[in-house]
Amino acid sequence: MEKFIQLQRKLAPELIQIIEARYNLLRHIKHAQPIGRRALSSMLDMGERGVRAQVDWLKTAGLVEFSQLGISVTDEGQTMLADLAEYIRILHNLVGLEAELAQRLNLTQVVIIPGDSEADSAVRRELGRATASVLSQHLGDNMVVAVSGGSTMAKVAEAVNFSVPTTIVVPARGGLGEVVEYQANTIAAVMANKLGGRYRLLHIPDGVNEETLEAILDGDTNLRAVADMIKKANILVHGIGEASEMAERRGMAAATIADIEQRGAVGEALGQYCALPGKIVYVTSSIGLRLDDLAGIDTVIAVAGGSAKAKAILAVAGTGEQSVLVTDEAAAKAIQLLITNNI
CATH class of the missing domain: 1.10.10.10 (Winged helix-like DNA-binding domain superfamily/Winged helix DNA-binding domain)
Incomplete structure (x- = not known):
């Protein structure tokens, strides 16, 4: 060929x-x-x-x-x-680029979709389809799948076209108060229905302080059970965001956003803000998974696209706890350039 x-x-x-x-x-x-x-x-x-x-x-x-x-x-x-x-x-040498990025980012697998998801809605859908395909390769019977929120993750849930009825799907974190379709609870429910499995929901927002969280957990055994299930997930599928954008979506104060930016944060995943080359510099409180919990999860699938997210992807991947990255050509080539220039 x-x-x-x-x-x-x-x-x-x-x-x-x-x-x-x-x-x-x-x-x-x-x-x-x-x-x-x-x-x-x-x-x-x-x-x-x-x-x-x-x-x-x-x-x-x-x-x-x-x-x-x-x-x-x-x-x-x-x-x-x-x-x-x-x-x-x-034609676009994506096979070679996948192997190069997998090696440089210390990942098990990188999947690159042709095109730019920032400019082309079809590429965004392909990101969802490719991520669902990767999930199908790792999902077995009686597994717990944790999912984060976001528009890209909504596309992943929509793209699931296989059935594993023994699966339980849970949200990886609390909600951000964004549109319902993009909340982790909604995505968990949609994915579970597509799989023919079950879901458990987490009815608590991100950003609640640790003291309040402990008090809520102590008084709600059902919530405690969901929190424990999330921590024991076999597979995590999550998105990656730009740090400043995600801080604004969480409704953080301007002073807090400025502090996060001053610390060099460029990427966000699971409520944790990362600077290059993979240092966690700020953490939001929430029931659910954090990046330092991922070592205990068998398969961690990250999905994000668009050249604007290149630094964010590189920072989150640099934490060393990701298994698979699904991205698009625009982001992959931007990441390659950042690595080449030692940024």
């Missing part, structure tokens, strides 16, 4: 551009199907005439089909997408 791509680069570079464009179009149709031409044009920021020409070509090739509801990918198109995904990974 690599030799074939090298020949294409020399003899027909325009063909590579066409293949990438049609792959991107197919990918968007798959995630939004059934979808109309106008909506597709808006999603791709592409003229309707251009979209019509490409979609008509894909229909003639048997890769998409039309209905009154809109355009959908055919079974043949689904197969083609899977083959093209591997072609694009090799």
Whole structure:
């Protein structure tokens, strides 16, 4: 395949551009199907005439089909997408980059999705799908899965398409008071339902002081049981955020945010703020998991994308407790550059 791509680069570079464009179009149709031409044009920021020409070509090739509801990918198109995904990974040298980052970050596995999730909603969905696929590889019977909150994690829960009824899913931390769909409790419930398993919820927000937390736990045996279950999770799936953004989402005072930034924090995971190259500089109180609890968890899967999160990902990965990183091409290349420049 690599030799074939090298020949294409020399003899027909325009063909590579066409293949990438049609792959991107197919990918968007798959995630939004059934979808109309106008909506597709808006999603791709592409003229309707251009979209019509490409979609008509894909229909003639048997890769998409039309209905009154809109355009959908055919079974043949689904197969083609899977083959093209591997072609694009090799074309962009993502296989080599995955191995390089896994070694440099001391991770068991790195999975890189082509594209930039900050700019392309299809890539965000692919991040969710890839993370769900990694989860399926590690999930066995009678396991406890802990999940964090966030928009990316919501995509992970949506993408689960397999069943392990003996699974229990729990939130990794308390809530942030953000939109319900992105709260860890909601994501735990959605994922558990997709798996055909059970879930336990944590009805307490992040940021409650330690004294109050202990008093609540002492007076609520059910909450104590959930807290103990979280600590004994077999698998953790969590997102990574930029430190200042996450501090603002937690409603921290301006002075506290300034203090966190002054300490050099660039990344956040599980309520802990990390500076490069992996030093925890600030911790929020909460019932649930912290980064220093992760050594006791069999598999820790982190998911985050976008070049703006490169430093955040590098800082959290530098704590040394992650197993698998699922990210996108934009973030991966930015991380590679940071490592090369010893930042």
